[in-house]
Amino acid sequence: MRLLPVLRAARVAALAFVFLGLAPTAWAQSPVATGEVAPSAVPHIADVPVPAPPVPLLWKVSGDHGALYLLGSFHFLQPADYPLSEDVARTLAAAGEVVFELSPEELESPTLAMQMMQAGLRSDGSRLDDDLPPALAADLAAWGEANLAAQPTGGMSAQSLQLFKPWFASLLVTTTELGRYGLQAQLGMDAYLARQAREAGKATAGLETASEQIGFLDGLGQVEQVEMLREALDQAQGGQASIEALHGAWRAGDAAQLWNGMALDMRARFPALYRRINTERNDAWLPKLEQMLQQDGEILVIVGTLHLLGEDGVVEKLAAKGYEVERICSACAPPPAIEIGDGTAPVPEERTPATPPVTAPQDEVPMPPADADDVPPPQPELPARDSATPTR
Template sequence: MNLRNPFKPVLLGCLLATAATATADTAKPAEIPVPLLWKVSDADNAVYLLGSFHLLKPSDYPLSKDVDAAFADAERVMFEVSPEEMQSPAMPQLMMQAALRTDGKTLQQDLDAATWTRLQAWADRNGLPLASFAMFEPWFMGMTISIMEMTKQGLDPKLGLDNHFMEKARAAGKPTAGLERAQDQIGVLDGMDAVEQRQLIAESLEQAEKGSLETERLHESWRRGDAEGLWNGMAADMKREYPRLYQRINVDRNDAWVPKIRQRLTEPSSDDTLVVVGALHLLGKDGVVEKLRAQGYTVERVCSACKAGAR
């Protein structure tokens, strides 16, 4: 799986112990990435919305001057989960506790025969003993598949856009905050019903079976700032094939975030805010960008390299 998965920031810390080692990336990019960046304004301040790719390569840096300017203009930076929680030593323990089964069943008992066969084939190809995951909830297995696939293709969570700006904000002394608590984010995963968890594994396996070309295509779309291409590659299929999963991990969370972003606009100050979240959350009619535009805010794409009129 790829950018479809908005939970990677929380999961990376505890899953990378089992993930394959990322390969070095020494290729020099032909161009600086075109940002997925929007500016939302009211009468006295603004919020910049920046679409993240949670795992990146050294060649994805430096970022564009548009992104650097947005960071410089912002007095505060917000993320899906605050840096304090993301970097807490308690995070892996919270995740593992949530993922452990308490019903006495095993992973195989949760899956239909066809999905179990596909999962066994994937595990064999990657040298991963499924017995190690027998007592974990299916959603944890689905996330493991996603992250292992991306890291072995040379994408590194330490270089992800979220982590980059967490470090940059710390160095600049800018205050940071999260749009949701880590436990809330974990709870969304752990609260999935059996159907949704099976969908997550199936979707993860589907993307893994497509191989590196799918991830490379999406990574290149992100580099080009291709919002339509990313939407079609990340969300359109999920919305059509796994609607309950799409609603839970994307729409419901976007709806919860919009009032918190609006609060930054309605506060009686001229302070601006940079919001860095997974690109999926900004795209399409269910995305934060269109939700804020529908509420009457002025929203413009900030992209010097884009064609005139791009949104």
């Protein structure tokens, strides 16, 4: 699989909900969301053994008094993605506070799902089809008939889609498709680490409120919302490849591939949407992150992966302000060194990749077998030198 083209085919709705963290947990609790499925009953995105924990997208930012650890989340995961790496476990154990996009208290609030659903309902008596071109309306109806009747969606039907705004219908399509391949918000990194932090008795907080986060979606213009829905339906028709590419790139911890193969394409194709749900939020978080850097101790901040990547991400923005930034990745480290004389050199050991490869290997040109005529003739064995014979 050629990763860059596949990542570029990943649809904007999937990017928004998987990497930008726009209310996935609230959606998972919604009455119209796909019902919770036992992990054993869900097909994995790749039916192969997982060789190692995911390579973390984790950065350390050093301040005058303490340190901030920025961890890139994937908001929909599967059981095989756990446990997380030792780097993440050590960082969580050392952190005095754990900060999420939304505080765990808000994420677990029984009113959050209803708040999100109310925002997604149409209130003017119109129908969703009134906003859509006829061809797109037909595609949505076909998707609903094929999927909603077979899913435990709390009584949701294809006709019920007419009650909602395009962004909400887009979310329904995307999360249903993610669930088809075993990726669930209930198993996302945010939910997992929130439980871990609570069990360890750590202080927790959020960078945003639920109302703000839902407002990013509900505040999108109609053109952007319709485009999100179109892209979500195209994603559903495209099948597993682009979802698998997103998940695989995150597991591999490949920041360059995620930025070059996905984020830049999203920014070019949907500049207003990208600016609203990524860049503007990053800029709003920067003062809060800088305040944390003035505190003593260590703080772990967990946000959607795209918020950390590239020139628009908070990692480069903090580095541009003069903070010392380094990536924390034991799986990325060079092999250990051994002493040779009075210097050092790396041990020439073979390293096993931490995750399955996410890019297609270069085409290898097989070497032709050596011709028998090219093999040098055996050399005659010299007689052993007598130990008494002097050498020159």
